[in-house]
Amino acid sequence: AQSVTQLGSHVSVSEGALVLLRCNYSSSVPPYLFWYVQYPNQGLQLLLKYTSAATLVKGINGFEAEFKKSETSFHLTKPSAHMSDAAEYFCAAQGGSEKLVFGKGTKLTVNP
Amino acid sequence: ETGVTQSPTHLIKTRGQQVTLRCSSQSGHNTVSWYQQALGQGPQFIFQYYREEENGRGNFPPRFSGLQFPNYSSELNVNALELDDSALYLCASSLASSRSSGNTIYFGEGSWLTVV
Numbered sequence: 001a002q003s004v005t006q007l008g009s010h011v012s013v014s015e016g017a018l019v020l021l022r023c024n025y026s027s028s029v030p031p032y033l034f035w036y037v038q039y040p041n042q043g044l045q046l047l048l049k050y051t052s053a054a055t056l057v058k059g060i061n062g063f064e065a066e067f068k069k070s071e072t073s074f075h076l077t078k079p080s081a082h083m084s085d086a087a088e089y090f091c092a093a094q095g096g097s098e099k100l101v102f103g104k105g106t107k108l109t110v111n112p
Numbered sequence: 113e114t115g116v117t118q119s120p121t122h123l124i125k126t127r128g129q130q131v132t133l134r135c136s137s138q139s140g141h142n143t144v145s146w147y148q149q150a151l152g153q154g155p156q157f158i159f160q161y162y163r164e165e166e167n168g169r170g171n172f173p174p175r176f177s178g179l180q181f182p183n184y185s186s187e188l189n190v191n192a193l194e195l196d197d198s199a200l201y202l203c204a205s206s207l208a209s210s211r212s213s214g215n216t217i218y219f220g221e222g223s224w225l226t227v228v
Contacts, residue, residue, distance in 0.1 A: 036219070043114070043202055044155070044219040090154050098143050098206055099168050100217060102154035 002027050004093050006103035014111050019063075019078040021106045023091030026072065031095035033074045035065055038088045038105075047089075050074060061085070086110045115139060116220035118203050124226045125193050133188040133223045135203030143167070143208045144186040145217070146178060149200040161186060162208060190225075198227045 007022040025031060032051050036044040048059025055067045065076045074091060088107045092100040115138035125131050137144050143162045147155035157170035161180035175191040184205070190197055200222040206215045 034217075043116075043221040044204075045114070046216060046218070049216065092154075094217075098145060098160055098162070098208055098215065098217065099157045099170070100145075100147075100155070100204075101157070102147075104154045105152075 114218035118220040137205035141205035
């Protein structure tokens with residue numbers, strides 16, 4: 001069964017610093033991979049998705065993620081954090097159907 | 113704005129009662145899924161409908177049931193509510209050309225259910 005692991009339930013960075021949120025997937029066949037962001041009391045907003053077209057995927061709000069098959073990873077990065085990036089981030093995998101398997105999420109705090 | 117709308121946004125029910133949550137998919141989308149997100153957790157897949165037929169189910173008991181209508185809107189019904197059913201229920205829609213994956217999935221804002 002597919003699974004997604006997000007390392008670090010909480011990540012804290014200073015404004016302007018690099019954001020790195022880690023995601024590893026478990027699958028014998030590379031799945032489709034997604035990053036979603038959830039602001040307090042809101043639903044999920046798609047940041048970016050990997051569908052095998054390119055290993056480096058650019059998303060909205062300056063985020064990008066790199067698919068590394070050898071490491072079964074799909075880490076999310078942003079060069080310079082902004083206060084508005086404070087939210088919870090979810091990595092998800094999909095394979096064979098429309099069902100998404102989510103990680104437990106990483107809460108990002110941005111300090112002034 | 114994802115074009116996926118859910119109602120109600122918040123509701124409180126008593127243990128043992130039944131609840132119906134509603135979802136209007138993004139226009140043209142033929143696939144709808146429901147997820148349960150408990151506090152502090154990632155969303156968990158409940159089930160999915162593709163062109164009005166159930167097309168996959170997660171590890172949820174039969175008292176969780178659903179419908180997809182010809183206009184592709186959907187309902188999630190939960191019978192015999194338990195305290196642990198308190199969660200955010202998310203509806204998601206996508207356009208599947210076949211039963212393949214990789215399509216962008218859009219989520220609604222969710223329905224907050226509290227069971228007391």
